[in-house]
Amino acid sequence: MTLVIGTAGHVDHGKTTLVRALTGVDTDRLQEEKRRGISIDLGFAPFRLPSGRAAAIVDVPGHERFVHNMAAGVHGMDLVLLVVAADEGVMPQTVEHLDILQLLGVRHGLVVLTKVDLVDDPAWLDLVEDDVRASLQGTFLAQAPVVRVAPPTGHGLDRLLAALEEAAARVPPRDAGGLARLPIDRVFTVTGFGTVVTGTLVSGTLRAGDRVEVQPGGLPARIRHLQVHGREVSEAAAGQRVAANLAGVDHTLLRRGQVLVHPGTLAATQWLAARVEWLPRAPWPLRHQERVRVHAGAAEVLGRVRLLEPARPWQPGESGWALIRLEEPLVAAPGDRFVLRTYSPPRTAGGGLVADVGRPWTRRAAPGRWLAAFLADEPATALTARLERAGRPRAAADLAREVGQPLSRVEAALAGAAAAGRTVPVGNGFWVAASVAERLAREVRAVLERYHRERPLEPGMSRDALVHVLQAGLPVPGAGGGGTGRVPEPEAGAALQALLEAWVARGILAVRDDRFHLPGWEPAAGAADRQRLQRIEAVYRQGGLAPPASAEEAATAAGMAPAEVLALIGLLERQGRLVRVDTGLWFTPEAIAEAWRRLRALEREHGPFTVAQARDALGVTRKWALPLLEFFDRRRWTRREGDLRRVVGGPEGPAAAGVWGHGDSNQTGTGAR
Structure with missing residues (x-):
């Protein structure tokens, strides 16, 4: 080393x-x-x-x-x-x-x-x-x-x-398996080579040919050559003094304090939440909003210190939790150390250990408890704390960027926490703290219980509606005060979708036709609803092979509100008393059985038949005949042969509720019209 x-x-x-x-x-x-x-x-x-x-x-x-x-x-x-x-x-x-x-x-x-x-x-x-x-x-x-x-x-x-x-011999090795971080302490040009940056590679590995970026700034570049102690190498490891010859970036855009990283791994921030020590030799007490010089890596940036705990001015020799709002971004990650010097005259007065980056913590958020947990020696404990603080599922990739560690390490730590019952994988790369998963499961069950109670005829909540309800109560990412509000898509939506699927797999929820409901729950009708169901069913029975062409028409015929009728029709469909043939078009099972018998008789008498012949045999207009034929095509009761059709199958047994189910509820025909 x-x-x-x-x-x-x-x-x-x-x-x-x-x-x-x-x-x-x-x-x-x-x-x-x-x-x-x-x-x-x-x-x-x-x-x-x-x-x-x-x-x-x-x-x-x-x-x-x-x-x-x-x-x-x-x-x-x-x-x-x-x-x-x-x-x-x-x-x-x-x-x-x-x-x-x-x-x-x-x-x-x-x-x-x-x-x-x-x-x-x-x-x-x-x-x-x-x-x-x-x-x-x-x-x-x-x-x-x-x-x-x-x-x-x-x-x-x-x-x-x-x-x-x-x-x-007593110095431990640097973290060669971590994310590559090369704080830049010199920038210059070499004739015939171009831009060169130097620094100490504090973690990770760099290789000639690597695509990299310079942060802050997000400037893309490629490593053309690498030198370690003046010797050309193909690879540089943590702990080495490195000179990197960069292609694709102008040296005038670079400066001391920037950091060379692999793309998408570490970003610059203007917020540092940290455990801060104010030295006994500090020239004066540290006051809220004190302007200071922050030295982190090779960077020096001005910033203001917001005292979190304790909230009063800190006397020399005291320490606590503070939030530093930087005037310019710099690259930092949890576990990094920094120095604080007074603004004027510049004197070394303190320093600290970064616990969190990128979030404006507030005093009312009880930050000390969380930030101390974020700095736990065991990665699984620190990551579990982050998931508990988030109060929602989070992607492992986002956690990896937040803590400045390789994704493989973060996933291994989360898996270890899961084995101990502290975290739960929810699919698609998302994880949630076990305590948060339990709370959210209680909340979603309460939401569905209320929904079933208020809408007994509905099959359940739609996926989008349930995600929306859950989102409304989740903490906003980055809200140090712990406030709640709608979490912006796409992260929250994708995370909650994954969580819903995990709950279904574990039997906490059930889903039918993309409607979520409590396990074992079935739509049920009271006495008044049963009367309305009979009225709607009677309308469709009277219609026979020419029923109402829409729910609105059925509502008019039954003398009821369209919104009310749609829920009743849905229940009749789930009970097998109506069959959806096309969008907005339902028939009774008896009418469908009668239509099939007529088409079978037509083929026996005339052979393969056209749409027009089917229409005449059914005694209806094309508006009803064609959707029925396409329904039969999907059921493989009929088969198209050019412009003709044959009867090749049919319902088994007498027409009865549940014979055909409602698996075609959102399919539309593709036959010739």
Whole structure:
């Protein structure tokens, strides 16, 4: 595994000189840096440990005016060399750099006491080392070795290399299986190649030829060439310093702070919900809507802090939950760390851990409970919390983008949660928290119970109507306040469709002709309804082979309202007392049986027959004859042979309710008219 080693420390304490002694590379590449004799921007040098392990060194500026550049280089560090000059000891930027390292989660390092050749008094060196150790109490470097060196003479470098080798062995590997993320810290052009970006690949893998995009901006590009430590490679893995030669994007559109990602995996956001720490050394309390400088990855963006919990101003040394509204978008994902610096004058005052992105949380949403759950160490627990907070089914692909993880990992975690009874797969890639599924099932059953009670003649609710009712009570995505309202399509509609099908499969609901109802429920008529049913049925019986041509005509004949008649006709159809032959056209089973007998007699006497002959045999106009013939064609009781038809089958047994069912209820004929 390639290692990224960083420097940190006060200006003029010998960081660049130390890097040059270790690597032979002068990381001060700018003319102004050479003229002024101090580092201004990040510098980089390839390096090999005595074991042969490849590494890269990121040299950061130490001047207080360039702390923003220093913060941009820390995000990729695996191990840090905190450099303290023996002739000066701990200085302001020593402390500030240490705070930044702590806030950004660096956990491995050494302390390098430089310029020991300038100190003649051994007691003074011991005093400085004691002061350094006192300053490191409570930090990740509290137990780190302190190595005394004099780079110009080479004194102590062998001990430093040995200590580096030992520290490097304790650094865990980067996440090569995660989503590819290359925060860009340099952009330039190379004659004959074009645009080049560099950075530390913090997770995932990049390959030559990959299609990528630069966020923020969504700028598409293709990786033409890759280099790791100046060597051409076909693939770069997490933890390596990478130079990517990009085709298809102009270098003038790129800048430090953007991120190279694979398309559709990570997007920029202007909302960060986070656990925020306000340092004991912060210059003043953190107030609601405080304007700050946010350093995340290689980016620096202005933003305002909205205090969530506690809601009062935070004194130095306090921490809590906050929402940061950024003035420009940046790429971030749950689990990322960031630094907060005051707006003016710029001073490092705090930092935090991202728990959620892209949502404007409010205080009334009790965010602390949810955000803490989102940061659970176990992915299954964190994802279950997100599903519980959503209050609705969500696509695994959307969750993967939200948490900045590969879809395969998210699906595996959700499956693990399902095995423990915490989540439920609902099909089509959607998942729902088990507790949410139970609540929604209770709600949908209550809706259907009310619907059956109020409309006893209806077969059930249509799919669209039931989805609409469910949508109306779901939380709006991104509503931190927990309000409800119609969830925009297509995500909610597709999710609820999948949930309905899952309920049917589990027997929680039943469906018939795309109408949803409670299991075991059947339309039923009261005494008054039974009288109306008899009136409608009588109209169709009287019509015989020429019944009402529409529900409206039937309503007029029965002296009833059309809407009322349509529900009654539907019940008669489900009971087998009417048969739908075409859209809006019903016959009694007896009339259909009579029509079939007449057509069979016609064929026996004359052979195959035309529509006109059938019409005359039935004694009706073409308006009734043709739909009947097409109904018989679909039932395969008749067969078309050009312009003629033959009788090839028919109803078995006497005409009776239920003989033909109503499977043709939404079919229309295709025969010649």
